[in-house]
Amino acid sequence: MISKISTRYRWISPGMQWSVGAILLIFFAMAAMPGTLEAQPTIVFLGDSLTAGYGVEVQEAFPALLSPLLSAKGYDEIKLINAGISGSTTASGLSRLKWHQRAKPDILFLALGANDGLRGLSLTAMEAHLDDTIKTALSSGMVVILAGMEIPPNYGPDYTRQFREVFPALASKYPIVFMPFLLKDVAGLSEYNQMDGIHPNKAGHVIVAANALPHVVNALNRIDAPIKSQN
Secondary structure (H helix, E strand, C coil): CHHHHHHHCCCCCHHHHHHHHHHHHHHHHHHHCCCCCCCCCEEEEEECHHHHCCCCCHHHCHHHHHHHHHHHCCCCCCEEEECCCCCCCHHHHHHHHHHHHHHCCCEEEEECCHHHHHCCCCHHHHHHHHHHHHHHHHHCCCEEEEECCCCCHHHCHHHHHHHHHHHHHHHHHCCCEEECCCCCCCCCCHHHECCCCCCECHHHHHHHHHHHHHHHHHHHCCCCCCCCCCC
């Protein structure tokens, strides 16, 4: 390889010939190393105040807490984008997803709907908004994790039941990863919630992250060639 380079670039000084040859050898060596030029997987967490970490620091919210948990399982340098916005409903999901598509995410963690239910909004509209968001993500090549939601029976048992059923219905409609209830082992337990009884405290977010972990790992295993260390 070096002799060919020297012949082809005979008009270049010996010092320059060595430099060109060395650069090309380094380039070819890097190209031959598997995985070195691959981008790290990116996960966008599209949610509301439960995702944003209302009442706690952003590094204490469950999306950030997933980083060391994933690293412990050998998934290093996963890019986690917390796209939670307090007060948001499913109506904003599609437009916000389109904005975050510029980051070329591999995985969408969709955790919207709680505010729809707490405000008694149309469940037909909520399902349609979530459906559009999921379809757009899938058509863009993303793996989707849908987090189910539950609400207190403020609007009666029928509304509460119908609200809960929207999420598994969507999960059965599309090839997505389903987390049945985002606040499993946290909702209704005072020791894991803030004074409002709705938003997880720091300890609550630790539990949410631990419960979300297997679903995130499942999604990572579905994307093309996820980068996992051999530790």
